[in-house]
Amino acid sequence: MRRKFIHHFFRLATGLCAAAACAVLGLIVWAIVKRGWPAINWRFFTEQILLVGADGGIFYNLLGTGILLVTAFCVSAPVALSLALLHGVYLPPKRRGTLALLLYILNGVPSILFGIFGMIVFVQFLGWGKSWLTGGILLGFMILPTVTIALMERISAIPRKFGEAAAALGLRESQIIRAVILPQSVGGLVTGSLLGLARAAGETAPIMFTATIFAGATMPSGIKESPVLSLPYHIFILAQDSFDPAVGSKLWGTALTLLMLVFLLSLAALPARLKLKQPAHHD
Amino acid sequence: MTGRRRWSLTKWVSGTFSVFALLALAALLVLFIRQSLPVWRQEGWGFLTGKRWFYRQEEFGLAPMLHGTVAVALVALGLAAPLGIGAAIFTAEFLSTRLRLIVKVAIELLAGIPSVVYGLLGILLLRDWVYEAMERFEPLSGDTLLTGGILLGVMILPTIMTLSDDALRTVPASQRLAARALGLNSTETVLHVSLRQALPGLVAAILLAVGRACGEMIAVFLVVGRQDNQWPDKLFSAKPLLEAGQTLSTKLGSSETNIAYGDPLHWAAMVALGLVLLALVTFITAIGVRLQRSPHET
Numbered sequence: 001m002r003r004k005f006i007h008h009f010f011r012l013a014t015g016l017c018a019a020a021a022c023a024v025l026g027l028i029v030w031a032i033v034k035r036g037w038p039a040i041n042w043r044f045f046t047e048q049i050l051l052v053g054a055d056g057g058i059f060y061n062l063l064g065t066g067i068l069l070v071t072a073f074c075v076s077a078p079v080a081l082s083l084a085l086l087h088g089v090y091l092p093p094k095r096r097g098t099l100a101l102l103l104y105i106l107n108g109v110p111s112i113l114f115g116i117f118g119m120i121v122f123v124q125f126l127g128w129g130k131s132w133l134t135g136g137i138l139l140g141f142m143i144l145p146t147v148t149i150a151l152m153e154r155i156s157a158i159p160r161k162f163g164e165a166a167a168a169l170g171l172r173e174s175q176i177i178r179a180v181i182l183p184q185s186v187g188g189l190v191t192g193s194l195l196g197l198a199r200a201a202g203e204t205a206p207i208m209f210t211a212t213i214f215a216g217a218t219m220p221s222g223i224k225e226s227p228v229l230s231l232p233y234h235i236f237i238l239a240q241d242s243f244d245p246a247v248g249s250k251l252w253g254t255a256l257t258l259l260m261l262v263f264l265l266s267l268a269a270l271p272a273r274l275k276l277k278q279p280a281h282h283d
Numbered sequence: 284m285t286g287r288r289r290w291s292l293t294k295w296v297s298g299t300f301s302v303f304a305l306l307a308l309a310a311l312l313v314l315f316i317r318q319s320l321p322v323w324r325q326e327g328w329g330f331l332t333g334k335r336w337f338y339r340q341e342e343f344g345l346a347p348m349l350h351g352t353v354a355v356a357l358v359a360l361g362l363a364a365p366l367g368i369g370a371a372i373f374t375a376e377f378l379s380t381r382l383r384l385i386v387k388v389a390i391e392l393l394a395g396i397p398s399v400v401y402g403l404l405g406i407l408l409l410r411d412w413v414y415e416a417m418e419r420f421e422p423l424s425g426d427t428l429l430t431g432g433i434l435l436g437v438m439i440l441p442t443i444m445t446l447s448d449d450a451l452r453t454v455p456a457s458q459r460l461a462a463r464a465l466g467l468n469s470t471e472t473v474l475h476v477s478l479r480q481a482l483p484g485l486v487a488a489i490l491l492a493v494g495r496a497c498g499e500m501i502a503v504f505l506v507v508g509r510q511d512n513q514w515p516d517k518l519f520s521a522k523p524l525l526e527a528g529q530t531l532s533t534k535l536g537s538s539e540t541n542i543a544y545g546d547p548l549h550w551a552a553m554v555a556l557g558l559v560l561l562a563l564v565t566f567i568t569a570i571g572v573r574l575q576r577s578p579h580e581t
Contacts (some may be wrong), residue, residue, distance in 0.1 A: 003468065003471070006470060007469070007470040007471075010470040010471075010473070010474075011373075011377060011470065013369060014370065014372045014373035014376075014377065015366075015373050016369075017365070017367075017369025017373060018369070018370035018374055018386070019365050020366060020370075021366055021367065021370040021390075021440055021441075022370075022386065022390075023390070023445060024437060024440070025389075025390070025393040025437075025440070025441065028393070028396065028401075028404060028437070029396075030399065031404060031408065032404070044554075058493070078298045078300055079301075079303065081305045082296065082298070082299075082300035082301045082304070083295065083297075083300070083301050083304055085293075086297060086298070086301045090294065090298070101569070101572060101573075102305075102308065104568065104569075105568055105569055105572070108491070108494045108495070108564055108565065108567075108568030109311075109498070109561065109564065109565070110497070110498025110499070110500065110532055110558075110562075110564055111498070111500065112498070112500040112532050112535045112536050112557075113311075113315075113406075113498075113535075113557050113560065113561055114311075114537060115535075115536075116315075116540070116553070116554065116557045117311050117314065117315075118316060118373040119544070120554075121310070121314070121542070131339055136294070141307060144304065167357055169567070172291065173291065173293075173294075174291035174292065174294065175294040177293050178293065180332050186406070196383060197396050199395065201397070202395075202396075202397020202398065202399060202400065203397070204396075204397075204398070204399045204501045204573060205500045205501055205536060208536070209540060210543065221467045232397055232399045232501075234446035235399045235400070236399050236402070236501060237507075239399070239402060239403045239406050239407070239505055240406075240505065248407075251403070252403075252492070255399075255400050255403050256407050258397060258399075258400060258458040259396065259397070259400055262395050262396070263392060263395070264398060265396050265464045266391070266392055267392070268552040270388065274384075
């Protein structure tokens with residue numbers, strides 16, 4: 001009797017926990033969609049901000065976030081590939097754990113510290129002022145662990161026989177890398193980058209002091225003193241003083257846009273992640 | 284990989300990029316230490332224990348911000364840990380593989396909601412709810428450590444859930460079958476076998492979430508009130524939770540970072556603050572990662 005009671009009680013309690021957690025998170029999405037949806041139309045994406053966010057759209061914010069993401073990808077991809085090769089090919093197995101631990105620690109570094117680091121290096125040392133390039137580099141550095149770890153997992157999933165077959169054909173190590181490892185790990189690069197960019201798109205802390213401003217920037221034309229607008233910083237600034245209902249509506253619209261962007265990026269990574277457990281593909 | 288080893292272009296290129304990345308990581312640490320030296324020289328350990336931060340008087344003490352950080356992290360953990368682990372037990376132990384996958388995908392999607400969006404929800408909704416719910420305790424506003432903690436709790440909930448679920452799934456199915464064969468029902472299997480074996484992983488999930496909570500800036504920034512020098516009269520009481528406060532990371536995110544930029548000592552104090560945050564989070568994360576990856580021996 002008692003056993004049965006505990007059993008049912010436990011199932012019920014954990015089930016309620018799961019239901020509550022899903023409900024809270026579902027409500028969050030619903031709250032944003034409900035308030036943001038009315039603001040969204042074609043003009044919202046194609047016009048620039050007017051009246052301090054009360055009118056117009058978020059074209060240059062989208063553009064700025066796009067520039068930051070493309071830059072972050074260009075910075076992180078080659079470095080992540082190199083680190084993954086170092087981990088999978090060049091390093092002796094004993095050292096691999098250390099590299100992985102370093103990456104996990106880098107992954108945990110609070111994003112605001114990247115902002116301060118960027119201020120020291122790019123603003124103080126290089127005198128760039130606020131620049132899109134600083135933001136892209138910092139975001140690229142920030143998502144480096146995500147991209148690298150996805151690549152490392154993919155490379156270690158390549159069956160040994162692939163490399164052995166290539167070596168038996170007389171290929172040198174560098175040829176094996178180009179002919180076997182790189183083609184087999186493209187999926188990891190795409191998945192890792194999408195996940196990383198999904199995180200980078202919503203980050204405010206690394207770019208607020210170094211790369212982005214609230215209004216008055218369009219397409220950057222140089223490196224020094226050329227900031228961009230961005231979606232998260234727009235929300236961050238407006239959230240602090242939004243008593244004007246018109247601003248409020250545009251604000252929720254921006255939040256919904258950002259949310260959709262992040263969800264799209266992580267959903268795009270999903271099929272490859274679900275397939276990750278399967279063996280490497282043969283073409 | 285097999286194959287003849289020698290220095291090739293591929294090796295050079297990937298070596299160069301790797302060294303570059305590791306140098307950047309080292310530079311981060313070195314620069315934070317070097318640029319914070321002036322304030323360590325002036326304040327010494329008092330920087331960590333001092334209760335007053337008045338930059339115009341060149342007084343720099345972290346204690347109230349450490350209190351703020353610990354307070355919001357504990358509130359967040361108090362909410363998210365039981366709920367998250369409970370939910371993970373349900374998804375890992377009682378749900379079918381298919382349903383579990385769907386829930387997990389949804390939860391990981393939600394883990395990606397940007398913190399500024401949480402901040403927006405906090406500032407426009409949660410703040411008022413907390414104020415109304417706590418009205419009889421007469422808080423000055425809805426901007427309190429409690430509000431920051433609740434918001435953080437919601438933010439780290441998906442992290443705790445998905446990492447705990449992973450930890451529970453690492454327990455081999457054969458162990459569960461053995462327990463069931465001995466006559467235990469599924470609840471007893473969870474309590475006596477799965478939870479016990481997954482314990483390091485569960486602790487790791489909590490630590491990694493705490494690491495994230497301590498470093499989270501934007502969302503907390505918007506709802507915590509950012510009141511400096513709030514050292515509580517009684518350390519272990521709930522009263523300060525209903526007052527505005529400041530955490531290490533919200534201080535770094537405030538406009539004081541821009542003000543400090545021109546003044547070497549003040550800047551050193553801000554960078555030192557960052558260094559303390561870095562040390563704290565790295566310490567917590569490193570333990571979490573070690574626990575997560577340690578093999579289950581028993």
